[in-house]
Amino acid sequence: MKRYSAFAIAREAARHHTGWDRAWRDAQPKKKYDVIIVGAGGHGLATAFYLGKNFGITNVAILEKGWLGGGNTGRNTTIIRSNYLQDPSAAIYEKSRSLYETMSQDLNYNVMFSPRGVIMLAQTQHEVRGYLRTAHANALQGVKTEFIGPARVKELVPIINIDGPRYPVLGGLYQARGGTARHDAVAWGYARACSDMGMDVIQRCEVTGVRTEGGKVTGVDTSRGPIDCDKLGGVVAGHSGHLCDMAGFRLPIESVALQALVSEPIKPCMDVVVMANTVHGYMSQSDKGEMVIGGGTDGYNNYTQRGSFHHIEETVRALVETFPMVSRLKMLRQWGGIVDVTGDRSPILSKTPVEGMFINCGWGTGGFKAIPGSGWAMAELMAKGHSPLTDEFSMHRFREGKFIDESVAAGVAH
Amino acid sequence: MLILTCPCCGVTGEETEFHAGGEAHLKRFGPGSSEDQFEEYLFMRENPKGVHFERWRHVNGCGKWFHAARNTMTLEVYGTYSAQTHTPPQDLRDRISEKVPGWSWREFQ
Numbered sequence: 001m002k003r004y005s006a007f008a009i010a011r012e013a014a015r016h017h018t019g020w021d022r023a024w025r026d027a028q029p030k031k032k033y034d035v036i037i038v039g040a041g042g043h044g045l046a047t048a049f050y051l052g053k054n055f056g057i058t059n060v061a062i063l064e065k066g067w068l069g070g071g072n073t074g075r076n077t078t079i080i081r082s083n084y085l086q087d088p089s090a091a092i093y094e095k096s097r098s099l100y101e102t103m104s105q106d107l108n109y110n111v112m113f114s115p116r117g118v119i120m121l122a123q124t125q126h127e128v129r130g131y132l133r134t135a136h137a138n139a140l141q142g143v144k145t146e147f148i149g150p151a152r153v154k155e156l157v158p159i160i161n162i163d164g165p166r167y168p169v170l171g172g173l174y175q176a177r178g179g180t181a182r183h184d185a186v187a188w189g190y191a192r193a194c195s196d197m198g199m200d201v202i203q204r205c206e207v208t209g210v211r212t213e214g215g216k217v218t219g220v221d222t223s224r225g226p227i228d229c230d231k232l233g234g235v236v237a238g239h240s241g242h243l244c245d246m247a248g249f250r251l252p253i254e255s256v257a258l259q260a261l262v263s264e265p266i267k268p269c270m271d272v273v274v275m276a277n278t279v280h281g282y283m284s285q286s287d288k289g290e291m292v293i294g295g296g297t298d299g300y301n302n303y304t305q306r307g308s309f310h311h312i313e314e315t316v317r318a319l320v321e322t323f324p325m326v327s328r329l330k331m332l333r334q335w336g337g338i339v340d341v342t343g344d345r346s347p348i349l350s351k352t353p354v355e356g357m358f359i360n361c362g363w364g365t366g367g368f369k370a371i372p373g374s375g376w377a378m379a380e381l382m383a384k385g386h387s388p389l390t391d392e393f394s395m396h397r398f399r400e401g402k403f404i405d406e407s408v409a410a411g412v413a414h
Numbered sequence: 415m416l417i418l419t420c421p422c423c424g425v426t427g428e429e430t431e432f433h434a435g436g437e438a439h440l441k442r443f444g445p446g447s448s449e450d451q452f453e454e455y456l457f458m459r460e461n462p463k464g465v466h467f468e469r470w471r472h473v474n475g476c477g478k479w480f481h482a483a484r485n486t487m488t489l490e491v492y493g494t495y496s497a498q499t500h501t502p503p504q505d506l507r508d509r510i511s512e513k514v515p516g517w518s519w520r521e522f523q
Contacts, residue, residue, distance in 0.1 A: 239463075241459075241461040241462075242463050250458045250459075251459075251461070252453075252457035252458050252459065253459065253461060254436075254437075254459050254461050255461055299433065299434035300416075300434035300468065300484075301437075301462075301466055301468065302486055302489070303463050303486045303487050304487065304488070308415060308416075308429060309415055310415070310429075310430050343456070343457045398453055398457040399449050399450070399452070399453035399457075400449075
């Protein structure tokens with residue numbers, strides 16, 4: 001792999017850009033791999049990358065039914081933060097956030113990580129108490145956050161209306177090292193690094209069956225023929241239930257649509273990410289100048305990657321009240337993704353009833369921020385059989401009542 | 415935008431008039447049940463790609479609960495029926511079979 005650098009750009013500029021390589025090989029499936037990862041989104045590619053980097057396992061295939069990063073990796077609002085309440089969540093999300101800090105250098109690929117700060121607005125007394133509790137929990141967990149008053153919110157976000165009328169801003173939970181990154185670049189950077197280690201990233205290869213023998217996984221059937229493997233990792237977000245159905249067990253997951261939209265590009269007006277969870281809306285400004293907007297999920301099971309129009313109206317209505325200037329913006333694009341939501345709104349990184357098969361799913365509405373940490377932990381789980389980061393996230397925690405309850409605690413618009 | 419007909423009051427409305435209530439025909443388990451049964455009842459869900467039976471409430475209308483048969487891949491609503499039943503009516507299942515041959519959902523097909 002040729003390294004990307006300022007020198008490389010100058011060299012290629014001098015020869016009409018004829019020397020650039022493909023970022024990753026267009027691999028054909030082999031008969032057998034040590035490890036197969038199903039799903040070439042951010043989480044799947046990160047899992048493969050850390051299997052190679054941390055454990056030297058490089059006979060790996062990453063299978064993708066569509067195109068690389070075409071699912072939720074390319075459909076989210078790119079927010080990165082780690083201000084969760086529960087200890088296991090804070091551990092894996094903070095690991096993830098810290099890996100984002102050096103990801104561009106680690107992958108030699110500019111993922112445009114921008115630690116511009118994330119504010120979660122407190123707009124009711126209940127939220128004030130909740131976020132104070134989270135700020136205290138974060139202090140104990142070693143996650144740097146602080147609770148700030150309305151005047152500081154206004155100073156950081158001049159376009160905000162802090163006076164209400166329905167929901168005045170009473171303060172906010174501020175994580176200064178939270179921010180955003182370029183979502184496609186995260187997938188592309190990992191894919192390039194995986195390919196460079198000799199792994200096969202195979203696109204347009206849909207898994208149609210999971211083959212087992214005596215309760216142990218032996219391979220998968222795909223649209224491009226059967227492929228054998230010793231270990232199988234299912235990292236397919238909204239389609240996890242479908243994959244596990246092929247393997248013969250069930251998951252405590254429901255798949256619903258979550259939508260996002262962007263406005264026309266405007267001049268820089270907001271250099272932090274603002275989440276308003278009481279009114280269900282969050283917004284940041286991309287480097288192109290578009291206001292990137294997200295809201296809550298639809299209420300019913302859905303696999304169509306499109307959601308209900310009235311949810312967009314609710315989200316925009318909430319944001320117009322909080323940021324009056326957005327009422328004049330035209331919206332350019334709107335899209336939906338299928339998110340996999342668990343009963344306690346926390347992910348599942350777990351062994352399964354099928355020996356040798358592992359799953360990483362249930363990230364629900366907040367998976368992008370977790371990509372590197374999730375991959376790091378999942379790789380350790382698959383290589384060693386356990387990981388301190390995933391111990392609490394077993395799929396069996398529901399029957400044991402050991403929830404990692406972030407459904408209200410995370411304060412996220414689910 | 416889904417369009418549903420409430421079988422209780424007969425009104426047809428857009429989904430904003432209704433509220434989704436999750437999977438239908440769950441078997442409820444009480445004290446004395448095993449951990450497996452509790453887990454199945456409280457957390458495990460069918461979550462199919464295709465035909466799905468689910469509960470809805472006519473919140474901005476008569477307020478009653480009812481059941482709907484819907485496709486999660488196409489968003490087509492096959493029909494709605496009373497909540498006072500343990501099984502989807504046979505004529506509805508026949509209608510679904512015409513459109514999706516070989517479908518199955520839990521013990522129904």
